[in-house]
Amino acid sequence: MPRPARGREPVGPGTALVGLPGIGPARARALADAGLATVLDLLLELPARHEDRARFARVADLVAGGPPLTLFGTITAARLVRTRRRGFSIYEATLEDESGSVGLVFYSQPWLARWLTPGARAFVHGRAVEKRQLVLESPHVEAEPEEPGDAALSVGRVVPIYRPQPGLPPRLRRRLVARALEEAAPKLPDRLRPRDADGLGLPSLLDALREAHFPGSAGGPGDPSLFRDRSSRHLRRLAFEELLELQVALARRRRERAARPAPRIEADSATRRSLAAMLPFPLTAAQKQAIREIGADLRSGHPMARLLQGDVGSGKTIVAVLSAVLAARRGFQTAFMAPTTILAEQHAETVHRLLAGTGVTAALLTARVTGRPRAALLEALAEGEIGLLVGTHALLEKPVAFRRLGLVVVDEQHRFGVAQRAALPARASARHEHPHVLVLSATPIPRSLALALHGDLDVSTLDEKPPGRTPVVTSVLDEDGREEAYRRLAADVGAGGRAYVVVPLVEESETIEARSVASWTEEVARRLPGRRVGALHGKMRAEARETAMRRFAAGEIDVLVATTVVEVGIDVPEASFLLVENAERFGLAQLHQLRGRVGRGSRASTCILLSGSGASPDALARLTVLARTDDGFAVAEEDLRRRGPGEALGTRQSGLPDLRIADPLADGDLLGEAKELAVRLAADGATAPFEERLILRSSERS
Numbered sequence: 001m002p003r004p005a006r007g008r009e010p011v012g013p014g015t016a017l018v019g020l021p022g023i024g025p026a027r028a029r030a031l032a033d034a035g036l037a038t039v040l041d042l043l044l045e046l047p048a049r050h051e052d053r054a055r056f057a058r059v060a061d062l063v064a065g066g067p068p069l070t071l072f073g074t075i076t077a078a079r080l081v082r083t084r085r086r087g088f089s090i091y092e093a094t095l096e097d098e099s100g101s102v103g104l105v106f107y108s109q110p111w112l113a114r115w116l117t118p119g120a121r122a123f124v125h126g127r128a129v130e131k132r133q134l135v136l137e138s139p140h141v142e143a144e145p146e147e148p149g150d151a152a153l154s155v156g157r158v159v160p161i162y163r164p165q166p167g168l169p170p171r172l173r174r175r176l177v178a179r180a181l182e183e184a185a186p187k188l189p190d191r192l193r194p195r196d197a198d199g200l201g202l203p204s205l206l207d208a209l210r211e212a213h214f215p216g217s218a219g220g221p222g223d224p225s226l227f228r229d230r231s232s233r234h235l236r237r238l239a240f241e242e243l244l245e246l247q248v249a250l251a252r253r254r255r256e257r258a259a260r261p262a263p264r265i266e267a268d269s270a271t272r273r274s275l276a277a278m279l280p281f282p283l284t285a286a287q288k289q290a291i292r293e294i295g296a297d298l299r300s301g302h303p304m305a306r307l308l309q310g311d312v313g314s315g316k317t318i319v320a321v322l323s324a325v326l327a328a329r330r331g332f333q334t335a336f337m338a339p340t341t342i343l344a345e346q347h348a349e350t351v352h353r354l355l356a357g358t359g360v361t362a363a364l365l366t367a368r369v370t371g372r373p374r375a376a377l378l379e380a381l382a383e384g385e386i387g388l389l390v391g392t393h394a395l396l397e398k399p400v401a402f403r404r405l406g407l408v409v410v411d412e413q414h415r416f417g418v419a420q421r422a423a424l425p426a427r428a429s430a431r432h433e434h435p436h437v438l439v440l441s442a443t444p445i446p447r448s449l450a451l452a453l454h455g456d457l458d459v460s461t462l463d464e465k466p467p468g469r470t471p472v473v474t475s476v477l478d479e480d481g482r483e484e485a486y487r488r489l490a491a492d493v494g495a496g497g498r499a500y501v502v503v504p505l506v507e508e509s510e511t512i513e514a515r516s517v518a519s520w521t522e523e524v525a526r527r528l529p530g531r532r533v534g535a536l537h538g539k540m541r542a543e544a545r546e547t548a549m550r551r552f553a554a555g556e557i558d559v560l561v562a563t564t565v566v567e568v569g570i571d572v573p574e575a576s577f578l579l580v581e582n583a584e585r586f587g588l589a590q591l592h593q594l595r596g597r598v599g600r601g602s603r604a605s606t607c608i609l610l611s612g613s614g615a616s617p618d619a620l621a622r623l624t625v626l627a628r629t630d631d632g633f634a635v636a637e638e639d640l641r642r643r644g645p646g647e648a649l650g651t652r653q654s655g656l657p658d659l660r661i662a663d664p665l666a667d668g669d670l671l672g673e674a675k676e677l678a679v680r681l682a683a684d685g686a687t688a689p690f691e692e693r694l695i696l697r698s699s700e701r702s
């Protein structure tokens with residue numbers, strides 16, 4: 001519980017804001033709801049930007065469409081215009097300085113009438129637009145009164161501008177932050193040992209916080225572009241703090257896991273020979289390397305936690321199945337978990353095919369397996385008769401009893417980032433041994449980033465594809481290109497190819513899904529007279545789905561109109577054409593995954609991304625990334641850059657805190673340093689100061 005402040009006693013990081021000058025109970029409640037309950041919260045929320053109020057621009061400097069400028073002048077006229085719309089008002093004012101005057105227009109800020117009145121001296125920051133004359137108009141304008149009492153904080157210097165917070169006027173906030181920096185910030189533990197900070201050329205936490213709020217306070221002129229220029233040492237120190245906290249948490253998890261026992265699974269030479277003989281083709285060098293890495297983990301006596309990442313089609317499944325066979329030969333069972341039932345069914349088929357003749361028994365357990373067959377299966381599992389159980393993630397959520405679970409394979413497909421969650425399965429085998437865990441990801445990210453963000457997982461990367469793949473030529477067309485797209489599709493099918501048409505779902509409802517796929521199918525059939533067109537979607541009964549896939553694979557259907565159920569696992573080498581309708585509605589990684597459905601055989605393959613009429617220029621630009629590259633690493637990196645790591649990597653879902661200051665792409669060097677230091681701190685047992693979250697806000701606060 002935060003302590004309330006009493007009298008003029010100095011505040012500490014844990015002091016509640018309520019009771020501080022200007023913060024009554026009602027205000028405090030509103031602030032607490034917005035995540036600002038204590039003095040520490042105030043310190044940790046950095047300004048959105050800074051304004052250089054040491055030098056002002058003049059009204060005469062304003063240019064329509066030019067950069068935002070800070071002005072200082074006198075209000076000469078003002079009026080509140082009420083409108084018919086409830087809650088909407090317009091406040092107009094005129095600001096004058098020695099060079100001229102300019103109109104200000106504020107929407108729905110009636111409270112400005114309390115002070116922005118003729119005679120008031122005001123700071124105004126904004127960007128000019130041309131109306132009947134030049135004006136500064138919301139949302140691109142902010143105003144703040146001059147008041148004699150706080151001149152030192154709000155004028156004559158570089159001033160922090162915080163994200164607008166109802167209930168906390170800017171000047172009050174600056175006063176509170178200044179007091180917090182003076183009285184509370186020195187009491188924060190500086191968790192970076194001085195020699196480590198020196199080694200990295202980073203300032204102290206205190207200096208970094210002071211400078212981030214009030215540039216120039218640590219001496220020097222103060223840099224108003226602190227947040228635009230990532231090279232600032234002070235900002236880097238805060239980013240580092242954040243990354244280090246994350247890395248320490250990951251390093252701790254990793255050490256905890258490494259301390260537990262796990263089954264020792266060692267391959268003898270006979271096993272190794274029989275593994276090689278299982279496959280109809282030689283492994284790629286990358287696959288061999290991954291298997292060596294996995295083999296070393298499996299015999300270490302400690303739980304493996306490894307991410308196997310590789311582009312779609314790089315052969316991850318085979319690597320996982322070989323690992324399972326190895327475990328089975330030593331009497332250990334494997335749970336192989338897929339994100340969806342359909343994918344589990346597909347994996348089960350692949351696995352059955354690969355295991356034929358190995359003596360290892362595989363089974364499929366999904367929600368569709370019920371009644372007597374389910375009971376029989378569970379019994380066989382408990383008896384240890386099943387070596388490899390394929391299912392959905394629900395296998396671990398509602399744990400089923402294995403006799404000797406040795407390995408858990410988690411297929412995450414393109415939902416990257418959620419891997420961490422999988423690294424600690426809910427239940428080990430009866431002997432309290434922790435199973436080995438292998439996570440498969442089809443959205444590879446740069447190795448350094450993978451190591452950093454999945455810091456508690458080891459990473460194996462399949463950076464090469466099996467030979468004999470033909471590159472997929474991808475083009476992006478807009479609505480006007482639809483005729484051409486279908487003409488090209490018809491030509492390819494006419495020449496003996498097979499095509500997928502992927503359609504987006506409007507809603508996640510069973511009837512709507514079926515209906516929308518049916519009407520798409522009609523539409524496609526109408527465009528392709530004489531061609532056999534089939535449909536495939538997630539809400540079809542299993543038998544109907546299997547029939548559709550089998551007929552497509554056998555060439556009895558030329559064109560398969562499908563939802564994204566085809567994105568995973570479907571392997572029809574003759575398919576050579578993929579057309580995606582409303583491609584702008586899909587994520588880049590997902591489209592790349594879809595594209596992996598073609599280019600699997602010897603036919604030259606085509607992918608056309610067709611955007612709907614409503615697609616924004618931005619969305620189109622995003623799609624062209626796929627036309628430029630066929631490399632999953634490049635696609636994932638671009639996705640990261642565009643969506644930001646929080647969104648793209650799903651760190652939110654993984655329970656890892658959001659990074660608020662650091663940017664793992666831009667701050668790659670810091671990331672590496674943070675990881676290294678975290679490992680050293682963990683080895684020295686010096687991670688205790690990190691028990692308390694400082695820079696990172698935990699995600700439980702929404």
Ligand code: ADP
Pocket residue numbers: 281282283284287310311312313314315316317318319442466467571
């Ligand atoms: P991923 O899971 O990485 O997308 P898969 O394991 O499903 O890839 O493999 C894709 C296809 O390539 C499958 O048809 C598989 O049989 C085949 N394959 C895997 N490894 C090799 C290899 N070394 N040589 C030839 N084909 C391979």
Ligand code: MG
Pocket residue numbers: 313316317569
């Ligand atoms: Mg796969």
